[in-house]
Amino acid sequence: MASSTVTSSQPDRPPRPNLAFRRLRGPRSPAEFAALVRRAAREIGERVSCDARYIGRVEAGEIRCPNYAYERVFLHMFPGRTLTDLGFAPRSSVRGRAARPAVAAPRGPSAGERPGERPGESLGAVEPYDLWDRRQNDPPNHEESDVLRRAFMTGGGATVAAATLTPLGLAPSAAAADRPPRRAGIPEAMALEEAVRRIRLLDDRHGADGLYRRAAAPLRAAYALLDAGATRQTTADRLHSGAGELAISVGWLAHDSGRFDDARSHYAEALATARMTGDAGLEAHAFCNTAFLARDAGRPREAVRAAQAAQRAARPLGSARLLSLLALREAGGWAGLADRTGCERALVRAQALFERGRADADPEWMSFYGEAELAGLEAQCWSTLGDWRRASRQARRAAQAQDPHFTRNIALYTAELADDLAREGRPDEAAEAGLRVLALLDQVQSSRIQGMLAGTARVLLPHRRASGVAEFLDRHASYKGPRPVGGGRSV
Template sequence: MASSRAVPNLTFRRLRGQRSPGEFAALVRRAAREIGEQVACDARYIGRVEAGEIRCPNYAYERVFLHMFPGTTLADLGFSARETVRGRAARTTDGGPTGADSALAPHSATDPIGSDSSNSTYSNEESDVLRRAFMTSGTVTMAAASLGFGPLPNTEALRADGLRADVPRPRIGEPEVRAVEEAVRQIRLLDDRHGADGLYQRAAQPLRTAYALLDAGTTTRGSTADRLAAGAGELAISVGWLAHDSGRKEEARSHYAEALATARVAGDPALEAHAFCNTSFLARDAGRYREAVRAAQAGQRAAGKLSSARLLALLNLREAGAWAGLGDRAACEQALSRAHTLFGRGPSDTDPEWMSFFGEPELHALEAQCWSTLGEWGRAARHAHRAAALQDPHFARNLALYRAQLAADLARAGAPAEAAAAAGQVLDLLDDVQSSRIRALLAETARVLTPLRHAAGVADFLDRYARTPRARAVATR
């Protein structure tokens, strides 16, 4: 097996200075946001650059690095010229990537997925985030019986060292595609019932398998290829949501970027709109409100190619939440008005499958979040109460979330007894529902109510809350 011949990039290492790789990666992500790029940079990526494994960054990273260090060229940063590392000649003889920052050999962004053209240019700028899922340890299997699946057929040939020349490529067909699609449905079902915290780690293996299948099925064409790409992207979003809801924001950001890259490669506006929708929600939660606005608006542009008023309504609600975070009440109200108008057009057969959660309860819950962010607690509480009252108990996680949001809003609105009663109902559900978001809302409610122990029911709630291990763990962070 040939060696990698990687030459450390000492110039780039000097630019990092005294910062840790993780700290420097955070600066890269911040610089990307400044120019409207989205890169999933982490300490591992910085390490690969400094080790010389990435001899030339992809186009998105190139723009970010040149923005960080004005007046420089890639050569000034220690990188090789792009034309010297692109193509199959840049790979080692054992099939591993050593040069260009891409998980795949170059392809045209307009070619079918995985078209084998070593002379074309792979111009998709999110390609770096596809890299991590293709190389897995050992034989790739679904290995997720707790999620309800058995091993995927035809995955035994996907090895840690990639698809070697001496290993036949498995044929990817209907059984594999159905398995990926079922994985998405099963994860969503379990999240609806139990919340994200206990599912995230278990869901990572099906995601790796799905992307390994996508890589293996480069000869697959037509509707099977389209469904496989859509399924892998939707699975990335589902796993990203589990990360998001369990407080792993950077991991969620990476998964959403992975889904967006898949959508761009596949030319799938429905998947692209979904990825932007979740990206906007995550950015708002992380306090990156302008990014949240841009992502929601980009999602609306993608969704405009479809015929789903409900999808556009949800994306306008995402935009409204972002404007609320920026304190722009007028823009928030305009987005809310558009959302209500679109929602009023009713559901249609073109609504994406993943939007099954989005009904009138969620509409009220998202509007409640807007008013809460703007400091109008009473108005927020009215919408949160409506959301909880309308919610189907089958969706246990959402019911707990709406009641937790109601409790927090009531506490802020000066209604401690009502807040304690709503929060107590949430505690009743915590044995079955595991969500960091819900526990954070409970912790905030407990904090606001602590000085008001004399109010009816408050002391009982606080005492019960203090005896709840999971809730207490959030409160002490």
């Protein structure tokens, strides 16, 4: 485990909470308000990866002035107001240079512009962390510019490591890597946190298979930042938390692509980081994913123990939704042990906790957990217990309730539905669901989903004459996507 050196540098200036922005959020949870921000961005042709943590940082005063893309979105959401009305500081006081002219009415990018840029904005005058914000507004396949590369390369070891924290694995040159390390500061911590968000966003949309190997570079960079040390204890804490969350994210990419040993190692690294720093939230997250992995790897008793350990860590955090998810992880373990009573008790507890609603204490990484995921995980429990009727009912509910943003989960729930229907003895409906999954595999690369479809195809082979089954089997046989790693059902 990498260590962090903390110096007795001048203390951080305490941020001033943005009470005006908090009032604008009203009764909505940070995650719900973040969803409104993303929707408003789409309305004006912007791309922002806003989530509950970003909203929390704004309200805590950590973000004194948003980048230009967020500025356009906020002014679109609250017409007639200025950034000052929204509780932000003048841009000139934050960036240390003259403010630009007032932002015009929001509009989509014209030909030749990237989302997040406007004519006359010079990249050469932008600080590295501002460039990082710009990077988040680009499409996922955007190639890093030479300006961006140079901006990060010139700052020494920690800044070079931060440059590597992109989902596309911007790797520093060998000469840059040999420079004496410089202690990490707030920009590097921000880069690490944004890398975690971006990887999760890409996984939600496209699945794990195409991302796992590219995520290795950001993870190495995260631990390079820890080795470089931090200028302040608060920054060191953020770096450790960010590195642990990144290890879990990379572990999940390994998990979902069938690389169970790699996933176990990454989850263990995150757990060690949590234990070393006393981070209960990170510990609960690491145990949560360890329980899920144990269930998938055929170790149900370990899944139960890990889920119960996660619940012990999570109880002081004040998030009923987190405890609900952890109860579902426990239910999955009991199902794997064929303990129907234990499974049903955990499912009842998960539902009751879920109904308490969202809270500000809900972790940022739980943005995926809603009605759809609750139903999907319950479907997997009933499937493991062989109750195909209940399983198919919950899987259908999950697929119908899922936010369209989570393309990978829509494919997963529909694949679960296809398999449950096939085993329930409804081959025509199973084939119809299977065809819907195949139509999504151009966007989603997940060995888990491919393995589930392969199992469904085997079950449907004797039913080729049923309506739609032959078409599904033929299209599945001709599918040329990545081969499943491990194959078979995941439950």
